[in-house]
Structure formats: structure tokens, C-alpha cells
Amino acid sequence: MQLLVTGGAGYIGSVVAARLVEEGHTVTVLDDLSTGHRDAVPAGARFVEGTVAEAHDLLAEGFDGVLHFAAKSLVGESVEKPGLYWSHNLGGTLALLDAMRQAGVGRIVFSSTAATYGEPSVAGRLIVETDPTRPTNPYGASKLAVDTALTAFAGMYGLAAVSLRYFNVAGAYGRQRERHTIETHLIPNVLKVALGERESINVFGDDYPTADGTCVRDYVHVTDLANAHLLALDACAAGTHQIFNLGNGTGFSVKDVIEVCREVTGHEIPVSTGPRRPGDPATLVASSEKIQRELGWKPEHTSLRGIVADAWNAVRSA
Ligand SMILES: NC(=O)c1ccc[n+]([C@@H]2O[C@H](COP(=O)([O-])OP(=O)(O)OC[C@H]3O[C@@H](n4cnc5c(N)ncnc54)[C@H](O)[C@@H]3O)[C@@H](O)[C@H]2O)c1
């Protein structure tokens, strides 16, 4: 297929773009390099620098589908700058959907997020796709708005849409790793301590209603996530919008993650404890039963130790 990958110079988009090239697809990456890197775009993919709001002319060249990763995606920043999130994530995507419609591009796989759910309705239960969506921050709200728009576009215009609601993505694909200039994510920041680039890791709150008081998340390997995109692309069906969770079904606390990083890196990882980060739900753990059942997705890298080890090997060899 001729595929447009928005955000394909970013962490997840670049790994998916690499897998698509390997599968024989013709890939064009559209990225404004606001948080991505030109050299993350895989060899074999064409690169166009620009924003999703300017995709009109590019799409007119003729594509079979779009994989839409480009977004602002920092929870804390979204609380501080909500307008940025609404304009980029919703406004940018609506412009993209209009351009797709005008160009006759009928297939989209969208990077949605666990942040669309907010606090789980039943504490301790895995989150399923039919759970209430009550985002606790503007990032999650803007992504939920896109999901809602996709349902409407599928119903009205026959768009074939799949939203993949990722939980916490981690790990590396060979040397392709997470490398944000402003890094907020837990695992890469803990690894910076092990590398000697930071003195300690600050735990954002230890008074949550969880076993050790720190937030619990579900970490999924970026290559398992990439494989889900290949399945989703094939599963797109005209006039439908399908939504799938992507996680491993196991929750790890912030303290668990730091301990695994200590084991993997052999570094003591000094810790300080600070206040809660605004917008953070206490616990987010996925049921991915639906995508396993309906699309045959099977995660292969489910151990947190293995996920951290892959990330560590990639940053050490950088
Ligand atoms: N990393 C996670 O754990 C996680 C979890 C759930 C959902 N997601 C979603 O997955 C997607 C990719 O996340 P990531 O971690 O790879 O982020 P990233 O910041 O590494 O990648 C995003 C890419 O999009 C580009 N971009 C941003 N706005 C753009 C615009 N308006 N036009 C063109 N390009 C633009 C950036 O330059 C960057 O290369 C995002 O949509 C994010 O919301 C990520």
C-alpha cells in the first residue's frame, strides 16, 4: 500500500514506519520535527517536513491509507497549555480528515490513548473499550474528541477507521528508541539517572490509593505495538470505526519500574519524592482481550524486565 505516516519521525511512528517498509509498503513520513528527529525516519521511507494541517497537497498525490501518530502528548503540558492540545490534536486532525476526504483516502489508523478513560470506574479491574471515558487532562480529552470525530466520519462518509488506545509504550526496536528533548516519561528518565545524565528520579506522589502509594501503569513494548498497527491496517473496514486497547494487562507501580531499572542497569538509582503531577490517574491497566480475539494480536515482549533491557541497550549503544 501507499501509506502516509504522520509523526513518523517520532518514537512510535518511526518504529511503525520501519516495520511498514519491511513489510513492503511504500511509506511517506509527514512530520514537523517539533518533537521528532529527521534521522529517526527509516531508510526506505520518503520524508516530507510539514504539519498535519498542511497535508492537503500531499494527500492529493494518492494514498491508500494514513497512520496518524502526530500529536502533542505530554499530560502535564496539556494541563498547563490546554489550547495547544485542542488546536494540534483535534484541530490538526480535523484538517487531516477533511484533506483525506477531498483526496479520496478512506483508511486511517489513529494513535489514541489510555488517557481517554481517566480513572477506571471499578478500581482494580482491567479497562475495557466499553468503559466510561472521563479523561482527567486536556491531552486525553483532545484524543477522545478525535475518537468521537472518527466515529462520525465513518458513519457519514464511509471512512474506515481504527483507533488504538495505547497504554504506556516503552522499549526500543534495535537502536530506535525514545529520545525526546523534553523527556517526561518515567522509563527514559530513570535510565538517564543510570547513564549519569540525571542525579535522581523524582517520584510524582506516593499517596495514591495503590499498594505502594505510587501510580500504576501498564507498559507495552513498542514492537508489539507496531505489529498491532499492521493488523489494524488490514482490519480497516469502510463505514466502521473500531477501537482497541493495547497493553499487557499487568500493572507496575512507579516504584516497581525503578526497581526493575536498578536490576537491569546495576545502578542504585537515587529517588526523591515530590507532589503528584496534575492530571495523573492512580491506576491504568488494559484489557487487550478485544484486539487479541478480533485481530489475533499477541504481544511477544511482555516482561517489564525485557522491555527495560531493550530500552537500556538502545540508549547505551547510542
Ligand atoms: N508514548 C506513549 O506512551 C503513548 C501512549 C499513548 C498514546 N501515544 C500517542 O502515540 C503517538 C506517538 O507518540 P510518541 O511517544 O511517538 O511521540 P513523539 O513526540 O515521539 O512523536 C510525535 C511526532 O509527531 C510530530 N508532530 C507533532 N505534532 C505534529 C504536527 N502538528 N504535524 C506534523 N508532525 C507533528 C513530532 O515532531 C514527532 O515526530 C502520539 O499521538 C501519542 O499521543 C503515545
Ligand SMILES: O=c1ccn([C@@H]2O[C@H](COP(=O)(O)OP(=O)(O)O[C@H]3O[C@H](CO)[C@H](O)[C@H](O)[C@H]3O)[C@@H](O)[C@H]2O)c(=O)[nH]1
Ligand atoms: O519523572 C517521572 C516521570 C513519571 N513519573 C510517573 O510515572 C508514571 C508514568 O508516567 P509517564 O509520564 O511515563 O506516562 P503517563 O502515564 O503519564 O502517560 C503515558 O501514557 C498515557 C496513557 O496511559 C498517555 O497515553 C501518554 O501519552 C503517555 O505519555 C506516572 O504515574 C508519573 O506520575 C514519575 O513519578 N516521575
